[in-house]
Amino acid sequence: MKDFVYIGRPARVLFGPGTLRQLASELDRLGVRKALVLSTPEQRASAEQVAGMLGERAAGVFDRAVMHVPIETAREARAHAVRLGADCAVAVGGGSTVGLGKAIALDSGLPIVAVPTTYAGSEMTTIYGITEAGLKKTGRDDRVLPRTVIYDPELTLGLPVGMSITSGMNAIAHAAEGLYSTTSNPIIDLMAEEGIRALGVALPRLRAQPRDLEVRGNALYGAWLCGTVLASVEMALHHKLCHTLGGSFNLPHAETHTVVLPHALAYNAKAAPEAMHRIARALEAKSAPQAVYDLARDNGAPVALRDIGMRAEDLDRACDIALQNQYPNPRPLERAALRQLLQDAYEGKRPSE
Numbered sequence: 001m002k003d004f005v006y007i008g009r010p011a012r013v014l015f016g017p018g019t020l021r022q023l024a025s026e027l028d029r030l031g032v033r034k035a036l037v038l039s040t041p042e043q044r045a046s047a048e049q050v051a052g053m054l055g056e057r058a059a060g061v062f063d064r065a066v067m068h069v070p071i072e073t074a075r076e077a078r079a080h081a082v083r084l085g086a087d088c089a090v091a092v093g094g095g096s097t098v099g100l101g102k103a104i105a106l107d108s109g110l111p112i113v114a115v116p117t118t119y120a121g122s123e124m125t126t127i128y129g130i131t132e133a134g135l136k137k138t139g140r141d142d143r144v145l146p147r148t149v150i151y152d153p154e155l156t157l158g159l160p161v162g163m164s165i166t167s168g169m170n171a172i173a174h175a176a177e178g179l180y181s182t183t184s185n186p187i188i189d190l191m192a193e194e195g196i197r198a199l200g201v202a203l204p205r206l207r208a209q210p211r212d213l214e215v216r217g218n219a220l221y222g223a224w225l226c227g228t229v230l231a232s233v234e235m236a237l238h239h240k241l242c243h244t245l246g247g248s249f250n251l252p253h254a255e256t257h258t259v260v261l262p263h264a265l266a267y268n269a270k271a272a273p274e275a276m277h278r279i280a281r282a283l284e285a286k287s288a289p290q291a292v293y294d295l296a297r298d299n300g301a302p303v304a305l306r307d308i309g310m311r312a313e314d315l316d317r318a319c320d321i322a323l324q325n326q327y328p329n330p331r332p333l334e335r336a337a338l339r340q341l342l343q344d345a346y347e348g349k350r351p352s353e
């Protein structure tokens with residue numbers, strides 16, 4: 001076994017249907033009095049329900065979370081929290097809402113309680129992203145890690161099936177890249193394989209029975225594990241490519257992860273055989289790239305970049321941007337191979353092995 005560093009992060013997790021009802025006592029544990037509840041405009045009703053549960057301990061609802069956290073929104077939310085005398089924030093939603101909470105925590109130190117409603121995994125990480133003047137800056141900072149995470153599958157029952165599948169694929173991407181990370185370790189590898197297995201079983205079931213609480217719980221469990229992998233080890237080619245495609249070409253986050261993952265795995269397959277073996281084993285398949293492609297396609301998710309807003313004439317530029325910074329990846333970044341990866345993802349080809 002190689003030498004390794006393992007870092008355990010101290011979030012408190014409540015898991016199970018109905019756990020949201022313990023929110024007020026969780027605020028007591030944190031020693032806070034008033035919470036600003038955060039959401040997207042689409043999830044305002046859920047945020048109001050949470051504020052209703054808190055009664056006088058709710059300072060108010062801020063419902064302007066949007067993808068990629070514009071700095072103006074973060075400043076507005078911070079100012080709102082100060083005006084209302086909030087001493088903590090409760091983020092009810094997916095990666096965008098948790099991301100807004102993190103932006104508030106980054107310079108105010110306000111404790112965040114996360115109530116995730118997608119499978120993106122941001123609630124488990126110290127990674128934040130803020131967009132200023134059209135540029136998204138990401139970083140890692142312990143201050144943004146939510147203090148408490150409440151995984152209540154009841155809140156995910158309304159996540160549309162299409163979004164559930166792509167969000168689940170986003171989670172699988174964290175675990176898959178974690179398995180070949182240069183900073184991987186045996187403990188996180190266990191979580192990664194189990195996270196992929198749990199989602200590989202849950203996603204087809206969830207498509208058939210989106211309102212089945214047990215299936216939703218299994219998907220959240222997988223997402224939790226995959227988010228922990230993202231938090232714990234460095235990501236590689238797949239995440240960098242998705243960052244480029246999302247940031248520079250405005251492609252949707254979870255769908256982009258869904259389309260690119262089989263091709264990023266195919267690119268790395270020969271250089272990371274043990275990771276491929278574990279991904280394939282978790283999905284009860286022979287080939288990791290083919291198994292993630294099939295999981296997406298068979299569950300109605302997009303498999304081609306051209307179907308999610310990418311233009312053929314932008315592929316060269318995407319390749320150039322992706323090559324600008326070299327970063328650790330099992331297989332070195334080679335222009336011709338990377339350009340082919342993008343072409344295959346654009347066309348939605350099933351990996352050949």
Ligand SMILES: NC(=O)C1=CN([C@@H]2O[C@H](COP(=O)(O)OP(=O)(O)OC[C@H]3O[C@@H](n4cnc5c(N)ncnc54)[C@H](O)[C@@H]3O)[C@@H](O)[C@H]2O)C=CC1
Pocket residue numbers: 040041042043066067068069093094095096097099117118119120121122123125126127128129155156157158159160163167170230253254
């Ligand atoms: N910092 C980190 O560690 C991570 C950050 N992210 C960031 O998170 C963002 C993407 O987050 P996602 O969760 O994919 O999407 P999202 O948070 O943008 O949500 C997508 C849409 O689904 C709606 N929605 C969410 N949960 C719902 C539910 N249960 N029922 C009905 N509607 C629901 C939202 O209101 C929104 O309209 C990106 O900006 C990405 O960069 C993603 C993963 C990790």
Ligand SMILES: O=C(O)/C=C\C(=O)CC(=O)O
Pocket residue numbers: 099127128129138170230239242243
């Ligand atoms: O790309 C991901 O799924 C993981 C991290 C982020 O999205 C960070 C961010 O850009 O907000």
